[in-house]
Amino acid sequence: MPNAYLLTTNLKTMKKYYLGIDLGSTTSKAVIINEQDEIVGRGITNTRANYKVAADIAREEAIYDARFNLLQRRIDKSLVDKPEFKKYMKDLRSVFQYGQFKRRMESLEKMLVATVNEFAYDNKSAILVKLKEIIETIRPQIQNGFINEDLGSKNQFFRDIVSEKYNIEVEKKGAEYYEPLMLAFDKSITPIENEMVQYNFRELVLEAMKILDTKYKGLADQQEDGNHEDWYYAELNAIKDNYQNVEFTLREHIEDIVNEEIHIAKMVGTGYGRALLPFPEDCIKSEILCHAFGAHAVFPNTRTVLDIGGQDTKAIQVDSHGLVTSFHMNDRCAAGCGRYLGYIADEFGLSLNELGPEANKATKETTICSTCTVFAGAEVKELLHNGEERPNILAGLHKAIVQRAMSLIARSGGVRNEFTFTGGVARNEAVLKYVKQMVTDSYGEVTMNIHTDSIFMGALGGAMFARRNISADLPTAKEKVKQEN
Amino acid sequence: MSQEAIKEKSMILQKEMVEGLFNDLDHAKELGKKVCYTFVPGNLSELIRTFDMLPVYPEINALQSAMRKKSGGYIKEAEKNAHSEDVCTYVKCDVGMMMKGNIGPTGTKIPEPDVLLLSYTGCFTFMKWFETLKREYPNAKVIMVHTPYQENAQMTPSMVEYMVKQFKEEVIPQMEEVTGIKYDEAKLKRMLALSKEAEDWITKIFDTTKHKPSPIDAYFAGVYYIGPINIGFRGTPEAVEYYKELYSEIQERIRLGLGPITPEGEMKEEKYRLVVEGPPNWTSFREFWKIFYDMGAVIVASSYTKVGGVYDLGWRHDPERPLESLAEYCMNCYTNLNIPQRIDLLSKCITEYQADGYVTNSIKSCNSFSAGQLGMMREIEDRLEVPVGFIESDLVDPRYFSYSNIKNRLESYFQMLAQRKMMEKEAH
Numbered sequence: 001m002p003n004a005y006l007l008t009t010n011l012k013t014m015k016k017y018y019l020g021i022d023l024g025s026t027t028s029k030a031v032i033i034n035e036q037d038e039i040v041g042r043g044i045t046n047t048r049a050n051y052k053v054a055a056d057i058a059r060e061e062a063i064y065d066a067r068f069n070l071l072q073r074r075i076d077k078s079l080v081d082k083p084e085f086k087k088y089m090k091d092l093r094s095v096f097q098y099g100q101f102k103r104r105m106e107s108l109e110k111m112l113v114a115t116v117n118e119f120a121y122d123n124k125s126a127i128l129v130k131l132k133e134i135i136e137t138i139r140p141q142i143q144n145g146f147i148n149e150d151l152g153s154k155n156q157f158f159r160d161i162v163s164e165k166y167n168i169e170v171e172k173k174g175a176e177y178y179e180p181l182m183l184a185f186d187k188s189i190t191p192i193e194n195e196m197v198q199y200n201f202r203e204l205v206l207e208a209m210k211i212l213d214t215k216y217k218g219l220a221d222q223q224e225d226g227n228h229e230d231w232y233y234a235e236l237n238a239i240k241d242n243y244q245n246v247e248f249t250l251r252e253h254i255e256d257i258v259n260e261e262i263h264i265a266k267m268v269g270t271g272y273g274r275a276l277l278p279f280p281e282d283c284i285k286s287e288i289l290c291h292a293f294g295a296h297a298v299f300p301n302t303r304t305v306l307d308i309g310g311q312d313t314k315a316i317q318v319d320s321h322g323l324v325t326s327f328h329m330n331d332r333c334a335a336g337c338g339r340y341l342g343y344i345a346d347e348f349g350l351s352l353n354e355l356g357p358e359a360n361k362a363t364k365e366t367t368i369c370s371t372c373t374v375f376a377g378a379e380v381k382e383l384l385h386n387g388e389e390r391p392n393i394l395a396g397l398h399k400a401i402v403q404r405a406m407s408l409i410a411r412s413g414g415v416r417n418e419f420t421f422t423g424g425v426a427r428n429e430a431v432l433k434y435v436k437q438m439v440t441d442s443y444g445e446v447t448m449n450i451h452t453d454s455i456f457m458g459a460l461g462g463a464m465f466a467r468r469n470i471s472a473d474l475p476t477a478k479e480k481v482k483q484e485n
Numbered sequence: 486m487s488q489e490a491i492k493e494k495s496m497i498l499q500k501e502m503v504e505g506l507f508n509d510l511d512h513a514k515e516l517g518k519k520v521c522y523t524f525v526p527g528n529l530s531e532l533i534r535t536f537d538m539l540p541v542y543p544e545i546n547a548l549q550s551a552m553r554k555k556s557g558g559y560i561k562e563a564e565k566n567a568h569s570e571d572v573c574t575y576v577k578c579d580v581g582m583m584m585k586g587n588i589g590p591t592g593t594k595i596p597e598p599d600v601l602l603l604s605y606t607g608c609f610t611f612m613k614w615f616e617t618l619k620r621e622y623p624n625a626k627v628i629m630v631h632t633p634y635q636e637n638a639q640m641t642p643s644m645v646e647y648m649v650k651q652f653k654e655e656v657i658p659q660m661e662e663v664t665g666i667k668y669d670e671a672k673l674k675r676m677l678a679l680s681k682e683a684e685d686w687i688t689k690i691f692d693t694t695k696h697k698p699s700p701i702d703a704y705f706a707g708v709y710y711i712g713p714i715n716i717g718f719r720g721t722p723e724a725v726e727y728y729k730e731l732y733s734e735i736q737e738r739i740r741l742g743l744g745p746i747t748p749e750g751e752m753k754e755e756k757y758r759l760v761v762e763g764p765p766n767w768t769s770f771r772e773f774w775k776i777f778y779d780m781g782a783v784i785v786a787s788s789y790t791k792v793g794g795v796y797d798l799g800w801r802h803d804p805e806r807p808l809e810s811l812a813e814y815c816m817n818c819y820t821n822l823n824i825p826q827r828i829d830l831l832s833k834c835i836t837e838y839q840a841d842g843y844v845t846n847s848i849k850s851c852n853s854f855s856a857g858q859l860g861m862m863r864e865i866e867d868r869l870e871v872p873v874g875f876i877e878s879d880l881v882d883p884r885y886f887s888y889s890n891i892k893n894r895l896e897s898y899f900q901m902l903a904q905r906k907m908m909e910k911e912a913h
Contacts (some may be wrong), residue, residue, distance in 0.1 A: 271891075325872060325901075326866060329893075
């Protein structure tokens, strides 16, 4: 047992972890770090009316992620060398997610039926029949999406996935059922989303492994039909032949991982909803400081941080310690931030993820004069009417956002040295393109950092603040460590 | 408890002075007094009083209306009458108040002007404002004085001469004509001697922020302290008495080691010392102030309290050079200083009063203050390496004060200061 030693030391000196929660206007993020400031887990969910639930879910997700990461660390070598391990872990996470999803879905189904039963429509029983048909249709769709396709890796939340599939089915049921069925969904989704469900990690993992066992057992020899890349078939064949070996190896570690206490020694909340977080006052930090601190931790030479979030854009100047020296934020208008993209996506009937790639197909950027989110909608309609190409308009809109951000950067003192771009919008490739272009145009060649974790920078900064304040705020914890030594 | 009693005395004095003025305004006709509307920056209060006129300050009425939550309605009234959304909200508040019967902040009617006296042209809006009022009050005499900007950071003899010429040829003859009173230079000189005295006192008062903790807040309380000297009492014995009283109250606070008084009592712990640039927001004045004192932030100097006159660098009214010193006074108000002069002045405040930070409140309505503000902030940040903060609001339009945005920015700013203090402590 190569890990026996590790296990005993773990129990002896319980590891301390630190949690940062960034409650943004669109998404809530959680990051857990260890005592070396390394990220051990990340969690994200959509922000909802009940901020506490959003924060709790993000935290739980981060803890699950941490457990999976611990598990992966144990099988580190196999993950690199053997494709079946990689594939299995990916599938395991997806099916694990399905397990959570399924439980929430069951509650939603009950709620939907109860809601329709309350209705005063004459054709209530017919509505109920249609509702049940929809439920029966989307339930296996979702199951299949998670187990056999890659729904789990799409960064979509419960509400997004269910409503997308539900809406498609409602459309098929005819006009007379449209209104009551939509109403039933709107009335049911909110309470379900705002309800905290406790999951048992062990139960969900074992359940997921069982599902995978059945799945792999049933895999027929896949013929190379030429629809996929070579690695796809390689991975598939590897897993088919070796899944039992992977299962065996994982089972060796699973109980340890499940029992590993993720002891959150301290937490810090940040983001728009921070005042509503159920944290003590000294555990609440400004998102400006957190984003800067997080970005600086990942890229220590950062001197200017641009953060584009859902409802605000921040240009932050930091010193060599990651300390904010000045910052500027948009005050009057949403036209420079994520919500603008959301609004534009709605206007075009696209999902947020599709916006950037579509804009990058542009042959030129249409000039968008409006500085206002709402007016831009009207302008877009007019441009479409005049025959302007969709990608060109989108490119113009993306450029407009970045221009606004550039003005904030200028107001905050410009880009003086290394530049780091954070926030959810940093995931948009068209925005990224224009940021790179315009920063270079205005400030010359500077190092520009964009990290896959850019959306988690605020939460990371929060966790780092939590770790640093530990000795000052929790003297008892400090004493405990001393005693143990 | 004696502290409370002392505290009240200067406030009572000020209240009596203001009420007395508005009472006189209400009875201007019976008293046979002429009424002169003018603005605070570069105001010729002594000259107005030499001619026994009563002063009215439209921007003071506007800010008082805002503090009484009436400005929103007045502004809407002005906008209904074609004043654009972008017009200075002081103007719209004043115009709206006039349209609604010109009932002043104390509840009494403000008489129509006999004279509209513009003695500071650094704010172009002032000129347009009186042009607008001129249409409403066709019988009022409009006297406009051109005030040269301190482009080269100085008041040259020719600039003074240029202004004195305007006083002699335009202002004084027209005032004589309106009031039927002959210009009495001896009377003016007596008043200027008192002005100088009041100016000495107020300088000493604002200098008390050198103490730690600072006994006063030089912005939020400061706006009350500058009341008498700015709104027509400069040059009166009452103003001198008020400032003497205030100074002795502050001395007592220093002796007892007390911090500034806030609407919720004494500030317990001074955590941050700040210098603030720009006027305050008046519609949510209390909430705005509260964000600062809740965080233990005291303002040790502000540019806004210099809007009526800059006394820090030693300049005073001089009874020996009556018209010349009036000319200098007009040219020496804060917004008539050029940008490098303002930067020097604010830097001096930050250094002398040992401020931890510098905050700009950028006002949507105000060109005079807003122009150059960002550049000034950058320069001060570079020169003194002091953490800077920037917030945006408005003077008297409640639609432009976003409590949550401002609170969010300021909270971040204070956390930034706290972090810096912690790091500095660790470094030592």
